[in-house]
Amino acid sequence: MHYIVTGGAGFIGSHITRTLVESDHDVTVIDDFSSGKRKNIQKVLSSGKVTLAEGSITDVDLLERSFDGADGVFHEAAIVSVPWSVAHPVETAEVNVLGTLQVLAAARDAGVKKVVLASSSAVYGDNPELPKREEMLAEPMSPYALSKLTGEYLGAVFSRSYGLDFVALRYFNVYGPGQDPASAYAAVIPKFITRISDHEVPLIYGDGSQTRDFIYIADVVKANLCAMERSVNGVFNIASGERTSVKELSTLIPDAMNVNVRARYEQPRAGDILHSYADITRMKQELCTPDFSLPKGLSETIAWYRNNTGAVGGGTKLTGDYT
Numbered sequence: 001m002h003y004i005v006t007g008g009a010g011f012i013g014s015h016i017t018r019t020l021v022e023s024d025h026d027v028t029v030i031d032d033f034s035s036g037k038r039k040n041i042q043k044v045l046s047s048g049k050v051t052l053a054e055g056s057i058t059d060v061d062l063l064e065r066s067f068d069g070a071d072g073v074f075h076e077a078a079i080v081s082v083p084w085s086v087a088h089p090v091e092t093a094e095v096n097v098l099g100t101l102q103v104l105a106a107a108r109d110a111g112v113k114k115v116v117l118a119s120s121s122a123v124y125g126d127n128p129e130l131p132k133r134e135e136m137l138a139e140p141m142s143p144y145a146l147s148k149l150t151g152e153y154l155g156a157v158f159s160r161s162y163g164l165d166f167v168a169l170r171y172f173n174v175y176g177p178g179q180d181p182a183s184a185y186a187a188v189i190p191k192f193i194t195r196i197s198d199h200e201v202p203l204i205y206g207d208g209s210q211t212r213d214f215i216y217i218a219d220v221v222k223a224n225l226c227a228m229e230r231s232v233n234g235v236f237n238i239a240s241g242e243r244t245s246v247k248e249l250s251t252l253i254p255d256a257m258n259v260n261v262r263a264r265y266e267q268p269r270a271g272d273i274l275h276s277y278a279d280i281t282r283m284k285q286e287l288c289t290p291d292f293s294l295p296k297g298l299s300e301t302i303a304w305y306r307n308n309t310g311a312v313g314g315g316t317k318l319t320g321d322y323t
Contacts, residue, residue, distance in 0.1 A: 002026040003228075004070045004112075006057050006103060007077030009036030011179050012118065012171075012220060016074050017041055019221050021049045028066050030077065032056040040178060057099035063106035072228050073107050073115045075100065078147075080183075082122065085144035096147030097154075104158045104166075114165035115155060116227045119235070121172045121213075121276060123149045131279040134170070134235045152235060159233060167227040169220075172239035172278050176217030176297065177304030188246060189214065189298070192253045193305050201261055202254075206268035208247025211275045213239040216297035219290040226287040239278035240290050256298050
């Protein structure tokens with residue numbers, strides 16, 4: 001098969017790209033490298049299975065050329081920073097809304113069978129009801145969240161109007177190897193790992209009772225492939241279906257890194273959602289069941305950081321000047 005991965009040099013997109021190549025598919029990566037990294041796809045570019053189309057999803061001509069002959073599109077490209085979207089709502093809409101519309105139109109015109117969109121749990125806003133269910137009323141609280149919800153609606157319209165198969169995957173807290181801790185998308189996990197590696201204490205904003213639903217990157221890739229390959233349409237939560245407090249995480253990660261360190265607590269950040277937890281019944285029934293528990297995923301992630309960034313740990317318990 002020939003697949004398109006927009007944002008294919010980003011954290012999630014590059015993992016999808018590598019998995020497709022390993023499965024002997026041909027891939028066209030579209031990325032303008034505004035947030036994606038060339039190093040994420042450097043190895044697969046030499047495989048002969050990947051074509052790089054450098055540019056933005058706002059470039060209609062680029063999309064039309066790239067989509068010709070494609071079987072499916074994994075649409076990962078987006079502006080993902082919530083604070084940036086608040087400061088730049090128009091620019092966010094140009095990429096996340098107009099860009100998505102152009103991706104859908106190009107897919108329709110090229111005869112692409114299906115588009116799988118990266119959406120976000122941010123569409124639920126701060127609704128306190130738990131767990132989050134796909135049929136809940138969306139309450140986006142930022143231009144970013146609104147743009148993702150709009151992308152879902154656009155896909156549904158193209159599905160009804162033009163027969164384009166469409167799936168929207170609402171990612172919760174994705175983590176794993178290769179995630180940039182400085183990225184606007186990065187969850188607390190890479191931030192904790194890299195702070196500990198730099199002999200700095202993990203920072204917890206608030207009392208640490210806030211909970212998140214963490215899902216390992218391999219399970220996210222698996223969900224994307226199932227969404228593409230199976231006869232399904234609509235919206236799916238993509239998560240582990242388990243709640244972990246940030247305070248608990250601040251113990252799990254140092255223990256897994258074989259380091260003695262305690263987190264430092266700071267004032268809560270304005271706008272932080274207190275609890276995030278997904279109902280993944282539909283995901284398990286129609287797509288797949290996550291393979292990675294949090295301890296297993298943390299072990300894989302820490303091993304990657306240790307091998308690629310010099311993360312500490314792996315021997316005797318370390319103590320020292322953590323500031």
